[in-house]
Amino acid sequence: MTGTLRALLAALVLSMVFAAPLAGPALAVQPDEVLEDPALESRARDISAGLRCLVCRNESIDDSNAELARDMRLLVRERLVAGDSDEEVVDFIVDRFGEYVLLQPSVTGSNLVLWLAGPVMLLLGGAIGWSYLRRRGRAGETPADALSEAEADRLREIMKE
């Protein structure tokens, strides 16, 4: 299903973006967008990979071929050429489009829950696992099997075959 639906949605987004059917899908980053300075361009690509295309589904503006994504890519490059640092560019975009454009949510406020969920769960799981292992290690061999005679026979038979 994953693929089916994702394709369906991708198709839908595509068809919305290309309201008038074009000859073919445009590429994400167009040759005319690429900056002269390779260092600056590589920074632009890194920043773009972390920004969400607002009209797409879970695509970064670097991957998306939507018009809006192109505008945002151009905006990022414009700011970089103007001499902004990476953080300033991102802040500039977030100021205009909101927190929603960040593909990596900030580590602030309620988002701490998201970021700490993994580590806390790992500690919790580790603690439970540890105490379980300790208990198993300490418990003496339980004397008899809880299986009845007949059941044990049948189990042996299954195992043997």
Place this chain on the structure above:
Amino acid sequence: MITELGHFALVLAFLVACVQAVVPLIGAHRRWPGWMAFAEPAANMQFLLTALSFAALTYAFVTSDFSLKLVTLNSHSAKPMLYKITGVWGNHEGSMLLWVLIVTLFGAFAAWFGGNLPPTLKARVLAVQGMIGVAFFAFILFTSNPFLRMAVPPFDGQDLNPLLQDPGLAFHPPFLYLGYVGLSMTFSFAVAALIEGRIDAAWGRWVRPYTLAAWVFLTIGIGLGSWWAYYELGWGGFWFWDPVENASFMPWLIAAALLHSAIVVEKRESMKSWTVLLAIIAFGFSMVGAFITRSGVLTSVHAFATDPERGMFLLLITAVFMLGGLTLFAARANMMQAKGVFSLVSRESALVVNNILLGVAAFVVFVGTIWPLVSEMLFDRKLSVGAPFFNMAFTPFMVVLGLVLPLGAMLPWKRGNLRRVAGSLRYAFVLALAVGALAWAMQSGRSALGPVGLFLGAWLVSGAAVDLWGRTGRSGNRLSRLGRLPRADWGKAVAHAGLGVTMAGVAGLMAWETEDIRVLQVGESLELSGYELTLLDVREIDGPNYDSTQGVVRLVRDGKEISTLYPEKRFYPVAKMPTTEAAIDIGFWRDVYVVVGDPQDNGGWAVRTYYKPLANWIWGGSILMALGGALSLSDRRYRVAAGANKARAVSGGVPAE
């Protein structure tokens, strides 16, 4: 007429499922053999009726019967036959029918090969499977009926989404469903055993093949989907951490945890309650996956045809089964006494670590997937959780898993000696370090991702080899003994090595990919990572149901022509949709990936080329993992335990407990 028969068969199957959900359960409770025995023919009948219904829908698609709404919306008379057939499940209604067909198939499977199950357990398993059937039949009949007619049939259909007209994607859903629904079987076994009040080694042995099969199918399904995204979406991404992808990844992780903990139940009668809990949760994640993909709540950015009715129904099904399963679990938790005793350093402990890592990793994916929803509802913060988060939060678990896996896999049951195991793995470790160091020395960038990935890959593969070799004893003809090792041993080694290969592939591709975007005039060349690519021609060609602009690109390395690539841009006039068909020169060490874009004002063409190192290792590793699972599944002890008709005769004579 055939359509109506199909519809009728579906309704009948629903009724059979209703009876199957109740009668055997009462029979098992009251110890009435006749009522219990009802489960088997009911499961068969349910499967036959659903298969009939599915065949009727397929027939409608094959003959392009546009009086059926579903066929009109998703097919076209000019579509190639393969995609007419796969179009049956290339839409919501048809895919649900396939889903329920697989539910009944697994039920019938348990009826055919469950000869050695105690009669009460078998009756209960089939009854629970019947309940799952009831839920999905009701879902289809009341919210997603594929057999609706059109009042005025059109001359032709609206065609299947062109992105779906592709072999990779055509067979991706059936495999995924076999995986998702395979987990319904483990759920049925868990619930039946809880009702029965008995979880023992035999239960572990019965439930493991279904888990293993489900996991193998999920592996294949996810692999196919990722491969499709790689070559079809036009920029060679293989995993996007999209909610819909995560929906299939979470059950995969949980199933991986479950198939390991079931070994502990089977061999050592420990971790029973945890395993039962996992079996319930695994199916829960399958259901959550179905809910995510079909309700559209998590993809709400754009008004995709979200259907609240379907979403609510699925949520209801999920809630009922999860609440029911977990309540039963809580009520019976005290009867699951662990038996086996083991020390801190042992295979059991290693598998506990495996389960913690896989479980927490699945939890991280789950939280990340639903966080946008939670955050918007509870904190009024509209935000996105995308690939950068998952890469950062998920990867550490896989790195640790890769590090400890070869050690844990070689520890003996009950009590092990870490030093001895580490000693036998020292050459594997040195080899892996050497590979990682070599990668570090050769790469130009300073990212640790590539070297770490290759180190883990080499460590897992060589660790698996050492493990296998160590099982052949100390002397004598070890090579011939290697061939005669149980298939489960081979399966374990192959699957673990496959995980290593996939890890190396993912890391290598992400770390060392290079890309070139430029305008090429016909006849011009560009250079990419030592390859020279020349755009020889761009021409128009006609496909069966599309028009295409095809580029002709020559690939040369060191003055020697390697191949000619034909990247295409297709346009499907009926669906009014363009697609890109990347051209890929596939190699063991790297792919060269070419996409042709739009014509430019000055006469050239936008051309994107990628050099993708180790790309195919990702899917090669997935194939190895699936193969390992299949080898394990074909191990003698399951073939015997599952297929024995003799055992059935014996158990038939034993009165119900």
